[in-house]
Amino acid sequence: MLFEKLLLAPTSEIVFIERPLLIDYAVCGVIELDEFVEILGATTSADGETKHVVIPFHTTVRTAMGADSGGCASNWLLLKNVSQLCRLYATQVLGLEVDDARALLELQDLFALEHLELTRAIYPQVTLRDWQLCLLCPLHILEKPNGRIEHVQSMVRKDQECFDNLTILKATVGHSNGHPAQMVGYIMFQTFKGSRSKRRSPHESPWPSVQVKQIFVRQAHRKLGCGKFLLDSMLEDILIKAQDDVNLSVLDLNEAATRWYRSQGFVISGISKDFLGTREDANVIVYQAMQRLQGKPREKAALKGKGPPNMFRADVLQEDIRIVYPDGSGTFDVKIVDFIEKGKDRLHAVDSAGLSLWDGETFTDQIDLNDFFRAGHVHFLRHLSLVMRDAELNKKLARQEKAQLRQHELEEIAAQAHARRSRPESLEDLDKRRRSKVARLVD
Structure with missing residues (x-):
């Protein structure tokens, strides 16, 4: 399995890549440049005709350079920018190998460190070790000498039955100047065949699905499409039916990641909580379960009329929230003042007194808080973890x-x-x- 993609980054030289690459227009489109980048892909078809590829930035469209510009040969790509020169990177997504264990551990520690930074302001006593135990491995593996390396190698070799449906893909960047490739990201996921048995657990899906356990990209390589590349590569790797039900969890404090998952078609389907350190410390963290349903699973869920379970009841009374009304009537800060059950409906009463005005006056309303939150129309002014x-x-x-x-x-x-x-x-x-x-x- 081999995937390749173009990624761009500012540099001070023109670089040639002597191999064919898959050009991703969306990836190139996120680069912030003053002008544009012209890419000439000189590939020879069966009838001998030469095809040229131009990727415009913003709304600028320019003509491709001639085949003789810069002395380009067949199967070469040339990048040139009017005001800023760029370096071309070839990013590959491959299956993780046993020898990649140390490189993966480095990224996993960065993954845990970012979570530590997100929670440092509210839980200053929490340590990196607490997050390693929460995200990466149990205590006996963390404390054992070389335990984590052996654990990763065991997952790659699938030494245990529980690893049979677990896969780790790595994203590597190979610099065009001959430097060795660097692992810049990874995705770990688990696939499930699904069960139609009446005895299946409440959390088990009746259709094939995939659970993303971890996904991470180095800070320097973000906003270049690497995360989407990993996600797309995972979908290429799994069964077609499992692509219709993709699940993951994201820390509620990680607002940037939540926005990115929403941009990829995920919606919030529930919340869960965990504890950092001991339970007595009450260092509560909240995870948002997110799901992307497509095809038959989405159709069947709609036909059954069974939405995801309610996340909020009376436990959020007196909390301040910001509502972006989907009808376009405006954005307002309000306080949750009551929880109302009407048959199958679960509504929350809100009051804007002391927080916001509508047409110069305060107002009250009843909203489906759970539905609004899933769709991204409600934002808690305090993090859910708090x-x-x-x-x-x-x-x-x-x-x-x-x-x-x-x-x-x-x-x-x-x-x-x-x-x-x-x-x-x-x-x-x-x-x-x-x-x-x-x-x-x-x-």
């Missing part, structure tokens, strides 16, 4: 109060029992005890 952290702290406080109340009740019961045992017996109590003893002797 919202769920406060909910967890409130639960923890309630548990402590309940435990203290129970302890107080037990202490009162013990005190009453002790008082009964220590007080002097009255004549009536002595008479009752004597008669009870006589009755036992008679029996």
Whole structure:
């Protein structure tokens, strides 16, 4: 399996690539240049005709250079820019090999480090090790010497049955000046055949699907189409039917990644929470489950009328949110003041008092918060991780109060029992005890 694509980056020289490449117009279109780049792809067809390819930037369209410009030969590509010269990179996506384990670990640590930076402001006590345990591997592998390298190599070799449907693709950049290729990104995913059994778990899909476990691109190579290239390469690698149901999870604090996934056709289908460090620390993080349904899975889900489960109920009351109304009526900051259940409908009442005005006045409304959030029309003014952290702290406080109340009740019961045992017996109590003893002797 071999995929190749053009990526551009500013440099101070003109470079030639002596091999045919797949030209991706969308990738080239994101480069911010003052003018444009002309690309001449001189390839000879069966009838001997030469084909020229021009990729315009913005709305500028220019004529391709002649075949004799710059001395181009067959199967060569020439990049030239009027005001800025560019270097051409050949990016490949290949299956990960055993010898790539160390390079993958380097990218995985950068992946964990970015998550650490996202949470540092709200959880300063969280460490890189906490994120490694959360994202990459369990404790016994992390603490074992060379444990992570052996773990990756085991996944590549598929030593265990659980690795049979797990695949890792790497994105490498080979510089045209002969330097060795560098791994700049990877995608790890798991495919599922699906089950139509009535005994399948609630989380198991009835049709073939794929779960993206990790996807990462080095910072210097972002916004050049490398992430999309990895995603597209994954879809090329899996069964056609599994392409219709793609799932992944993204940290709610990672707003840039969420926007990018939305641009690739994903919508939020649910939320889940996890803990960094110990549960008692209440370092709650929230993941947004995102899904891209196409074809028959999407049609069947619509026919059944079963949408994704509700994410929010009364647990988000008093939270401030920003609504971008889909009817174009405007963007408003409001407070969630009530949760209303009407049959199958789950609505949230909102109030703009003290936050925003509509036509100069405050207003109230009832919205389907879950549906608005999935579609990207609602943004919480506090990160969901903080919202769920406060909910967890409130639960923890309630548990402590309940435990203290129970302890107080037990202490009162013990005190009453002790008082009964220590007080002097009255004549009536002595008479009752004597008669009870006589009755036992008679029996």
